[in-house]
Amino acid sequence: MGGVCSSNKSIIPDLVSGDEDDYRSIFIEGAVLGEGEFGKVRVAHLMNFDADDGGPPTSVPYASKVLKKGMTFRHNTIYTAIKPLVLYNECKVLRLLAGKRHCLKLHSLFESPRNIWIVTEICEGGDMIDWLSKQGGMLKTEHVSRIIFQLLDAIDHCHSFGVIHRDVKPENIMFKSSDVDSQLKLIDFGSGTIDKDEALRYAGGLEEQERVTNPDDLLHHTFAGSAFYTSPEMFKRTYTSKTDIWSVGVTSYVVVAGYPADNLQNAFNILQKRKRDLRTLPNLPKDLPDEYFTMLDDMLLYPHRNRKSAKDILQYEFVQFQREMNDFLPDIEIDGIANDTTGDGDLSNSSRKRSNIKSQSLDASVVRHSLYITYRIFERAVASLLAVMLQRRDFDDLIARLTKIKDEKETSEEGKRSLQALPIYKVKEVLISMNKKEIVTFMEKLPNAASYERFVFRISLLRLFSQKNDLVDKESELDDSVDVHIRKAATEKKNSVVAQMKKTISADRLQVIGEELDRSGHSESRNSVHGNNVWEKWKCKA
Incomplete structure (x- = not known):
């Protein structure tokens, strides 16, 4: 089940290059490069059907991100749209900088009542x-x-x-x-x-x-x-x-x-x-x-x-x-x-x-970067595990307890600038104090878990899930009957996922989940067209 609440009002009227028909008349979409909270990024081939030598059509690859303008409902989860002002600001900055001197080059923008397509140069080397x-x-x-x-x-x-x-x-x-x-x-x-x-x-x-x-x-x-x-x-x-x-x-x-x-x-x-x-x-x-x-x-x-x-x-x-x-x-x-x-x-x-x-x-530096990538997969798998296995009240309680411990720790001498992160072993201690030892056992089944005891876990990852849960609790643009259906479907889905996990969870399974999450993006920010989608990747595989 999926849906979108669209708007006929243009978000980028003075920046747009055309509508959906214009976009599809000159671009042919290819493979998916990534999927974020606000939309998918695909290879988009700019076609040239009028070759001077009369030969076959040629193409130039670009990256195309399609963004839903309204609130969307996918995989039993509601996603808010990117804020129009944020989107307009980013597109305006990209236009202003014109892709010069190592700034990302914006090729074109297209807008329909439901979607916006942002076409930029393609960067295939990763972050x-x-x-x-x-x-x-x-x-x-x-x-x-x-x-x-x-x-x-x-x-x-x-x-x-x-x-x-x-x-x-x-x-x-x-x-x-x-x-x-x-x-x-x-x-x-x-x-x-x-x-x-x-x-x-x-x-x-x-x-x-x-x-x-x-x-x-x-x-x-x-x-x-x-x-x-x-x-x-x-x-x-x-x-x-x-x-x-x-x-x-x-x-x-x-x-x-x-x-x-x-x-x-x-x-x-x-x-x-x-x-x-x-x-x-x-x-x-x-x-x-x-x-x-x-x-x-x-x-x-x-x-x-x-x-x-x-x-x-x-x-x-x-x-x-x-x-x-x-x-x-x-x-x-x-x-x-x-x-x-x-x-x-x-x-x-x-x-x-x-x-x-x-x-x-600087080979030692390369090794440390590789180590952090594997830890990033582990960290996101832990965040997903906690979001799925904890009830809403316990999940919010965990965030509150972790935040309190962090606030009580020593901060830098220039003021209260403590990072919102705690070592993995501290997260496990809090879970045990909440009588959630079963979850700790699952965490310890993750690949290389013992090596990450002192690596920091970002509390902000949990807040991403909490924000998504909050959306269901707020008044939405959907009518009451649809809202009730969403609540019921989301609850049933979560209960089903937890039951399945308890029967079939394994280290290899969690490794795959972590890798899928990592491919969905790295940024914690929800302020950009480059935002990420943590929750959806878990649901698709569950």
């Missing part, structure tokens, strides 16, 4: 963590330099147009291919903002020289982002575009050290201190060059007003090191800053001073 995990034996210092260079280039492009991304993290960085020399693309502008004055200038179609020249002077107060990558000033809700530089700094740490899931709060506390030695961050490779830490210190400078801009950091020695290691310049897509990044306008390698940085292998 940053996925991509890094595939680089065994190949990842070196110069590749890290190139990643940071391209990411800073994207941020500089955003800031020059008054755009603050506000959620820079590995999950929002995609790679065009799995090759070690692949370009990256910054995605997911759903949490971003355009300064109001700049938005007015953009709407008026002013020339490039009339863009914002110093967006750092513009203060903002709306919280956005993912906690581990969030700047101190963002927590205080008084920030500028420099908050993105902080997030790039934390991402630069994760690139070489891996996501510190086994030591997350400690890493977070070090990052959030005013005075700290960044060399003490967990899992950093040995013998990283001093130039890397010079760059990292300046990106993670605590007073944001003293923090360097992306344009400044693009000139740092470590960031420029990737050029020295190439016999040719990479395709960096820079419009207007090439002279700034070299200082003298000469882009030849021979004109630059040789760096003291040495190329070194």
Whole structure:
């Protein structure tokens, strides 16, 4: 059973390229690339039926995401639509940035009364963590330099147009291919903002020289982002575009050290201190060059007003090191800053001073990224297990207990900035205190469960399920008879799933569930067209 509550009102009237008929007249859809909470992403082949040589039709692959405009009901679960303002904002930012300088390129937008199609360039290399995990034996210092260079280039492009991304993290960085020399693309502008004055200038179609020249002077107060990558000033809700530089700094740490899931709060506390030695961050490779830490210190400078801009950091020695290691310049897509990044306008390698940085292998970093991917599957399988096996009251009680324990723990010295995450062994202790030892037994059957005892479990994953449950408890656009049917069907389905699990659950079964969940997406945010769907993947397999 499925349904959708649609609306004839256009969400993106001034950005749309056509309607559904227009979309299907030029694109032929192919394989599903992924499925999110708000819709599916497919390969869409842009067809050319009028070849000059009279040959067969040709095509160019793109990524097409179809979003339901209204509330949907699938697999006995109600899903709210993405907020129109969020969708409009993201599409407008993509149009504004025009796919230049390592920002995702928007090809076209199509809208019908029920759906919206967002067509972008295709990125087949996966997100940053996925991509890094595939680089065994190949990842070196110069590749890290190139990643940071391209990411800073994207941020500089955003800031020059008054755009603050506000959620820079590995999950929002995609790679065009799995090759070690692949370009990256910054995605997911759903949490971003355009300064109001700049938005007015953009709407008026002013020339490039009339863009914002110093967006750092513009203060903002709306919280956005993912906690581990969030700047101190963002927590205080008084920030500028420099908050993105902080997030790039934390991402630069994760690139070489891996996501510190086994030591997350400690890493977070070090990052959030005013005075700290960044060399003490967990899992950093040995013998990283001093130039890397010079760059990292300046990106993670605590007073944001003293923090360097992306344009400044693009000139740092470590960031420029990737050029020295190439016999040719990479395709960096820079419009207007090439002279700034070299200082003298000469882009030849021979004109630059040789760096003291040495190329070194970072295989240990690749291993840690691979380990985190396997843990991510485990973590999502645990979240699904808890959501299915616990009754609603017990599920909410578990969230409350975990949150209380977290709030009582020591936080960073700069204020109450404790991450909403607890070690797996603590989650198990709480479940036992609730007389839910049976669930703990199931958790321990998961592959490699014993290895993850001290890895942190994100409470936010449970809140995703809780939010979906809340939808059924609220007044909806559906009539009462349909609402009653939904409640009854959802309850019967959950009871059936629990009964089946108790009879047939196994480690292999849970491994498959975790892998399916992981393919559905990584982001905890519901603020973007790139959002994920955790609950549905479990239901489809149950």
